[in-house]
């Protein structure tokens with residue numbers, strides 16, 4: 001029995017703050033405490049209540065001036081793309097050819113993949129991200145390396161090998177039949193082991209033949225609890241291309257729909273330019289969206305309509321989409337989401353941004369019974385934020401009067417320096433010195 005009580009301000013969400021009154025949407029304890037036993041949340045509340053009745057031998061960690069929130073959840077990221085960060089000058093399709101495809105080639109080398117997977121996960125932790133939905137490359141080696149590194153760190157991670165059997169350089173192509181066998185083997189090795197889950201990952205409609213999309217559907221049918229992870233309607237030229245390649249489909253989403261790829265546990269990154277019919281179908285199917293505002297601004301892809309996603313009941317999380325995005329920092333993704341919402345004249349609140357990065361992401365991944373909030377029984381993955389991490393932050397946060405204002409300062413002015421420590425299953429996995 002390993003009990004620790006973390007004393008700090010504590011914030012977590014129970015509902016979407018846009019659709020529930022504040023008293024139902026979140027709990028905030030300015031003088032709070034989070035009691036963790038055996039890697040799980042036992043209780044979170046006001047310090048004076050929690051401290052009255054601690055388990056015998058409970059360790060007390062005092063963190064004055066700090067704010068504890070659930071670990072950030074990155075619902076769309078490519079670990080092999082760290083090395084193309086900040087690739088300037090082009091939009092999606094040219095960006096893929098110029099930067100991305102050449103970089104993904106090296107991940108057939110296990111040693112290299114191990115090194116980058118470890119680096120990616122350690123950097124994710126130092127940015128406060130505790131769970132991600134991750135693209136590998138076409139080579140299964142990239143996914144073996146990733147899951148091994150995640151397992152070693154006891155992380156809850158979802159990943160998959162890219163399916164891509166056309167319209168990319170030869171050295172990155174698989175085949176419909178070969179990808180079926182590769183995925184089956186990876187699923188057997190990793191899906192459901194420890195905190196890991198597998199995502200069937202066709203890159204996007206243009207790089208898979210109809211035969212390969214069928215393979216993706218077959219894999220989903222044959223295995224319990226798999227995810228489907230792909231890109232959708234990101235860029236106008238991409239969308240035009242999909243219409244040429246699949247002339248019998250009603251729209252881009254319909255390409256995936258016709259192959260049985262929609263449903264709960266299907267996550268579509270971007271989903272920027274959708275027709276009404278697609279919005280409705282997305283909602284009715286129970287699919288989720290990864291909103292990637294940093295990437296959408298950097299690649300000039302467009303402004304995601306979060307309000308529409310909500311009105312259609314589509315679970316939506318935030319994605320860094322590194323390397324289309326510019327960093328792994330979900331505080332930055334929150335800021336970009338805010339900026340996108342301003343440009344759309346549908347301004348979101350800082351509370352909404354923090355919801356998206358925590359419980360919103362957990363719901364989009366259908367993991368809210370385990371992570372994303374401090375519900376009793378949940379896995380104790382959380383971050384300790386220091387609102388005074390820099391002179392400028394200390395100056396500005398010292399002048400805030402409300403929670404909302406403080407969250408705004410963290411989101412707009414914060415970066416990874418705000419992440420003081422990151423805790424995985426109750427154990428400190430990162431600490432900033």
Ligand code: GUN
Nearest residue numbers: 100203204231295321324
């Ligand atoms: N569409 C197809 N592949 C990719 C990718 O690697 N990144 C982004 N942002 N969009 C894509």
Ligand code: FE
Nearest residue numbers: 231269321324
């Ligand atoms: Fe992406």
